Amino acid sequence: MGAKVVPAKHHLSQGAEAEALFMSIGEGAIVTDASARISRINQTALRILGFSEKEILGRWFPEIIVAEDERGNRLTSIDRPMGQAFLSGQTVSARTYYRRKDGTRIPVFLTVSPVMLDSKPIGAIEVFRDISTELALERAKDEFVAIASHQLRTPATAVKQYVGLLLEGYSDPLTENQRLFLERAYESNERQLQIVQEILKVTQLDLEKVVLNIENRDIRSIVSEAVASVKSNFDAKQQKIIIKEPDEPLKAKVDPDQMRAAIENLLENASNYTWPGKTITISSRRLKDRVRIMVKDEGVGIDAHDFPKLFQKFSRIPNPLSVEVSGTGLGLYWAAKIIHLHGGYVHVASTVGKGSIFTINLPD
């Protein structure tokens, strides 16, 4: 009797199966130990970054894969998403830029999670993808919007000129009704031009066509100029504006025009979403490593669920006053991006029904 034939069976160890799964992930994947040394890396990550496995295993992640912000500044090991994930113990998703082995720069979107064992971090796993194509598409869209907006502005400007000719007496005298109707047409045309202008302002920023003219300026004077320029909004709603500022100069490196416009934007926003007769407070002060400007209102407030939408393009959050405010949903997006361009950031704290505080933090 011959030996019993046993069907061939692949005895894959659990470890080998996990390894095969890991290597096959369609996005880049990197595993590090608790000190951020790379312990595993899959084929997609190697392909995106241009390294061989031998060159990268065992190396300190922040050193071998340089991460940068969108302006090309190198992120420290703490500032990069993995550092943030280690520090917070939370999963972090972010857009950043990596330097490939050949020195070229690629935009990536990544999610990094600390790996916990018995409540202790034993490392981290990062999954990332190259988003060059997405960014190129975004850019093409922005360019299209810019061209379309410019094209729309020319005929709208002609309407303004000709309605203006009639209203400003460059033609025959108008009847009362003709004047009234033309004034309405003029106002609508102004609104149209304003919308086009806002869209163009945002696309110029998105297309990186805005260059800041940085000066070392006293933030107190920029704040008072911003308050003066939006005072008519407060007056129209009988709102009170309080300025709190230090006695000594509060110098920061800013583009005065752009920063004033960003502050005006937050002030207008505060006025728009606050009931008549209430108070808006703008305060500025120096903290240890930054300058902080806070705009506090007694307005309708924002639900925490809506915070992520606040600074997105064309986003308008419904609230009891939003029907009265004719906005494009671009103002806060623009302001946040301008502040970001200064190396700063904006954050918001709010309670529905009580009001909001928008805080600008600028580097010292």
Next chain:
Amino acid sequence: MAKILIVEDEKVLNEAYELVLKKEGYSVSAVFNGEEALNSVKKQKFDLILLDLRMPKMEGVEFLKRSDPAKNFPSTKIIVFSNYDEQKEVDDAIKYGATRYILKAWSSPGELVKIVRESLAEDS
């Protein structure tokens, strides 16, 4: 009577500016691109040029580069009156001799007249 040259490719806008400035008593010449403007400034001296930027044949900045206002007609005021307010274009226009930059979408006929009057009154 101050002499003004309008350089604007959009016919309806060109005509509107001409109508307003003539009614205000200025002597007005109107052309439709930088090339025509270059010919005009070779033939006569203007007190003020109202210059669009994006035009066929020759754009506004190219007109400034070629005509060299600082050298050839330094007393002429040049108001760039454009709907393109990209920073680089504004900077270029100023660099090559424009004295003022106005976004035309923000100026009604009355405001245009005010800007022209102000510019002509400078250092006179």
